[in-house]
Amino acid sequence: MPRITVVTDSTASLPADVASARGIRVVPLQVVIGAASYDEGSAEATPAKVAEALRTWTPVSTSRPTPAAVLEAYQAAADAGADSIVSVHLSGEMSGTFESAQLAARDSPVPVLVVDSRQVGFATGVAALEAADVIDAGGTAQEAADAARRRATGATSLFYVDTLEYLRRGGRIGAAAAILGSALSVKPLLRIKDGRIESLEKVRTTSKALARLVDLAVEAAGDRRVSLGVAHLANPDRADALVAAVGQRLADNLEGRPVECAELGAVLGAHVGPGMVAVCVAPLL
Incomplete structure (x- = not known):
């Protein structure tokens, strides 16, 4: 019987115990805070530390794993x-991680x-679990x-940010869009479409x-059976409210499955910012 191993990267946000139980190997991306580089998931690159660095204008950037680092996971x-x-x-x-894997x-x-999930976060994680x-x-x-x-293609990833500034800093949206959003004081809703971040709607209040x-x-759920994930960065109260609201509205679709909720990893958090x-x-297959 062939033995097949699943490998993914740290942005999939799989809890360590889940990855271990399923035999999934996780390759970390890197987070650069100031002049120091750390593996995502290490004690030095927690979401809280990234959020604090962003608030204090400490330079924060991210980098993909090298092909050699991915190869180490394959060899293991x-x-x-x-x-x-x-x-x-x-x-x-949005990242060179897929290229490193190739x-x-x-x-x-x-x-x-x-596999290029053309997604991020929870959606990439459920694809690996699938x-x-x-x-x-x-x-x-x-x-x-x-x-x-x-599984990844069928997923819908939606998010809200307090400001587009962090996405602008990371080159994920244009400067003009970020400046316009700030000038109009709008609250942007975004989504992942065709593997990229796309503006979806703008509203006036949080x-x-x-x-x-x-x-x-x-x-997005319609009448389908689904898994739901909620993520946040330094915003547990909003996340809890979102969990309660979507969990209630989509109770029939969930069929008793919990709404997964976790703080966003440091790499993705570096690009969207606190809040x-x-x-x-x-949707399940």
Whole structure:
């Protein structure tokens, strides 16, 4: 029976115990705070430290893992008995991580299928878990990779930010859009579309923005069975309110599954800034 291992990156935001239990290997991206570089998930690069650095205008940037770092994960999987790998990563439109995985796959001791989720955060995580589910059910590496792509493609990732400034600093939106948003004092709602961040709507108050996020999540779910994830950066109260609201509105779709809620990882947090809240609707296959 072939042994297939799933590899993903730290932006998938899989809890360490979940990744370990499912046999998923996680490659960290790097967070640069001031002049020091740290692995995402380390004690030096927590979401709280990133949020504080952003508030105090300490330079914060991020970088992809090198192909060599990804190759180390592939080698470790092979050494542990894997004879093939499914490698699921955040959108190649927003990070070079997918490219690093492709380059590493060329030198891997076992075959690797690299999947561009064209998503971030929770949606990438559920895609990696979907691949693991297929493998656990006896599926092939190709079937697992295909399922990961379908799960990610079907997901809707929506988020609210207090300001577009952090996205501008990281080059994820244009300076003109950020300046215009600040000048009009609008509260932007954004989404991931075709692997990129796209402006969705603009509202005037935070309360309206959060209410609209809930409405959009309900629209995205329709009558389908879904998993739901809520994320935030330094904003637990808003996140708790969002969990309660979407959980109530989509109780039938969830069929008893909890709304997952966690603080956003340091890498994604560096680009959206404190105050961000997000909801991801991921229909089950």
